[in-house]
Amino acid sequence: MLSLFHSGGIFMYPILMVSIIALALFCERASFLYFRLKLDTDKVFQKVLISLQNANFRAAIEECTRFENHPMGRILKAGLLKSDKRDKEIERAMEEKIMQEIPKVKARVNLLTMFANISTLLGLLGTIVGLIGAFQGVSNANEAMKQEILASGISVAMLTTAFGLVVAIPCLVGFYLLNNRGEFIIDQLEEKALALFNMLSSLKHEKELQC
DSSP: OHHHHHHTOTTHHHHHHHHHHHHHHHHHHHHIIIIITOOOHHHHHHHHHHHHHTTOHHHHHHHHHHTTTSHHHHHHHHHHTTTTSOHHHHHHHHHHHHHHHHHHHHTTTTHHHHHHHHHHHHHHHHHHHHHHHHHHHHHTSOHHHHHHHHHHHHHHHHHHHHHHHHHHHHHHHHHHHHHHHHHHHHHHHHHHHHHHHHHHHHHHHHHHHHO
């Protein structure tokens, strides 16, 4: 395997560097999305709703503070802190917080598609450069050696394309895994924010009717 790598020429090294950077990025983003943002949102949100149903807004805010390291905690808290304001202000507060949190969830994930494209293009470039070198070698060789030199040159040149694709395909798979996870988290945030807004609006209207 190592001999094949060295046979691929100079372009194998930048492709290898791209693969290392892409792997580090994937590990960092996977750790963030799958572990740091792992939360049973239904269970936590239910506790907040129970506190609100008991008219205990302080307990609801404290519950959000407990998981404030998660975007949902910060979003719900932003809405609860505006619970005594008009519906529009509550909605605006949570929308602003969601807009702040979405870039954090999706940060750097798109770079994996860039690395996939870079590795593919570097592989193709390496192949073209290798083929140019092979044909130049053929032009300077005698008739007996031309076929052997050409076959050897093409084989070596194609290694860069193969290595580029070996790097690009996992990058794309990683992108779709992380992107889908991010979209799932964002959907949860928007769903719970809407549910909280509806709950606060309902409680406020009930209070107004009682008055």
